[in-house]
Amino acid sequence: MSTRIIKNSPYKPRAKKVIYYKRESPDSFTIRLDWQLKHEPGQFIFCSLPGIGEAPISICSYSDKYIELNIREVGNVTKALSGIKKGDKLLARGPYGKAYPMELFRGNNVIIIGGGCGVAPLKGVIEYLEKKRKDFKDVSLFFGFRTPDDVLFGKKIPDWKKKFDINISFDKVQKNMKTCYSGKQGFVTQLVDDNVKDNSNKIVFICGPPIMIDKTAELLLNKGFHEDQIYLSAERLMYCGMGKCGRCMIHGKYTCLDGAVFRYDELKDYKDD
DSSP, X not given: OHHHHHHTOTTOOEEEEEEEEEEEETTEEEEEEXXXXXXXXXXXXXXXXXXXXXXXXXXXXXXXXXXXXXXXXXSXXXXXXXXXOTTOEEEEEEEESBOOOGGGGTTSEEEEEEEGGGHHHHHHHHHHHHHTXXXXXOEEEEEEESSGGGOSSTTTHHHHXXXXXXXXXXXXXXXXXXXXXXXXOOOHHHHHHHHOOOXXXXXXXXXXXXXXXXXXXXXXXXXXXXXXXXXXXXXOOOSSSSSSSOTTEETTEEXXXXXXEEEHHHHTTOOOO
């Protein structure tokens, strides 16, 4: 009996092979796992390396053939994962979390706003929209990065330009960068302010640094958007992913179970407490 419980434990990770590795920016990389995992945009998995630890990582793809993860090097686990190579294996479990309710948005215009590494979870939404393009109206992408060297998924952007309206901003443009760029600089909030005029038949997804999410949501509300038109992603430390440890709780809501995707009105009163 005990053997069967351990074998079927949802905590138990499985070894998955890395079939693709790409350095995206100085502090982030993308890997693809040979894992035919049923999932929806907005969900995440846990990745681990024996003897080092485990970390929750958002799924940045929408495919029934593989799982892609964009990982930013911010701690021991993610820094160790950066050394993994194509052909290596890591441990993974999931998926976890509540996905974006994409079926509810059919027939709407979609606005996707991402800042820095917050663009990664939104890539799964973009790939969903690519596969179901006829079900949605206009799609606009707004991405903000620190510098041109920090752009994620640079090879995908030309293809996205053919299908969607895409707008990119850079906080800083310096002379000693690897990437040549001579355009404007500014925050993504300015791009949104300049290009989004009204809330007509629109749904908005926002993911990025907390201050960017707060400022963008405030800007949209001032333009007449309703709270139920705005969805955002929350980030908290997670240990179990199944609502058992309570580490990720926000005012009675488990980020791992009730999120990490939330409608704006579910978290609007949350500050830093």
